[in-house]
Amino acid sequence: MNRHDDRPPRLLTLLRVKGIHAPEKLKVREILIADGRIAALGEDLDVPVHWPVHRVEAQDLIAVPAFIDQHVHVTGGGGEGGFGSRCPGIGAQEIAAMGIGTVVGVLGTDCISRSPADLLAAVRGLKSEGIAAYMYTGAYRVPPPTLTGDIQRDLAWIPEVIGLGEIAISDHRSSQPRQDELERLVSEARVGAMLAGKRGICHFHLGDGKRGLEPLRRLLSETEMPAEQIIPTHVNRHSALLEEAVDYALSFEACIDVTAFEIPGDGLSAFDAVAHLLEQGVPAERITLSSDCNGSLPEFDQRGNYTGMRVARNTALISDWQRLVQEHVLPLDTALGLISGNVARVLGLHHCKGRLAVGFDADITLLDETLQPRQTFVAGRRIHGGE
Structure with a gap:
């Protein structure tokens, strides 16, 4: 971000996907990320519009633990x-x-x-x-x-x-x-x-x-x-x-x-x-x-x-x-x-990695229908793929 940009930083990320395997398949399609961790998993999560949220639309991909x-x-x-x-x-x-x-x-x-x-x-x-x-x-x-x-x-x-x-x-x-x-x-x-x-x-x-x-x-x-x-x-x-x-x-x-x-x-x-x-x-x-x-x-x-x-x-x-x-x-x-x-x-990292759950690190891989990785997030930061 430009150092002269006075807009607030986007502190949250809302990820919308086709499906979530945590590794078990969940009946929700949204992941809210805050401070590098998973803050919520749900459907139609209600995030106030004035909150500094970065929205990622990936509704053709499934989310799995990175x-x-x-x-x-x-x-x-x-x-x-x-x-x-x-x-x-x-x-x-x-x-x-x-x-x-x-x-x-x-x-x-x-x-x-x-x-x-x-x-x-x-x-x-x-x-x-x-x-x-x-x-x-x-x-x-x-x-x-x-x-x-x-x-x-x-x-x-x-x-x-x-x-x-x-x-x-x-x-x-x-x-x-x-x-x-x-x-x-x-x-x-x-x-x-x-x-x-x-x-x-x-x-x-x-x-x-x-x-x-x-x-x-x-x-x-x-x-x-x-x-x-x-x-x-x-x-x-x-x-x-x-x-x-x-x-x-x-x-x-x-x-x-x-x-x-x-x-x-x-x-x-x-x-x-x-x-x-x-x-x-x-x-x-x-x-x-x-x-x-x-x-x-x-x-x-x-x-x-x-x-x-x-x-x-x-x-x-x-x-x-x-x-x-x-x-x-x-x-x-x-x-x-x-x-x-x-x-x-x-x-010995099972308390924070290897699973998509509230409180775990937001390490997330998005796969296409052939199971090919398309986007990779680590601690909520997109490292590969996307925009």
């Missing part, structure tokens, strides 16, 4: 092939164009030329552009790099830090941590999170090594750590690992994260993986989807030598999710949990 991507290389991943193989970072528009309102930033293999401080700066940059952004402290390696020199202090004193990760296991690029080292990391994250009132999950990168999920099975079998503290990702890297994930989820009532691999051959597609998990009896509420976008998709020969790389994007996350609904694997209300409500619960 998507949450818990695994994003916001500074770029890669580096396995030398300095020329470092992947680029990602911006707010590229995120919001896919209907994503919240991201969690991760470091990967390279925590030498990139650091938790770089990651925090990128996260705060996305926040300044309107995205709700968080991060994990740490990286592939053990002991993990941190901001303050201590996992507990990072969780306690840095608001954006909501967990530890991505710690690599069963991968030739990991630091081959011992079991007692993994146990210490999870306990450190748990106590630090308790002090800060956070969930403090430990986000584990799964490679294609023969140990698979065994280190995490031992964590849950041999310690007092709750399953909700430990989240394995990339569990659809290959069929045998996915079968392990089925048993892991059912045995420990645990949540697992499926990666939306973009290129055939990188692993089972998120669509195929979710369909299989459901067929094997894993409840939908224990499954989440993430993109791994702007991370590297490196290729290695049988001896572990680097042969090439591609850069992951977040488009497969949305397209595979759409297929789950369009091919009737899951109804829309349940499928939304995989990229919104379930993720919010896993991250």
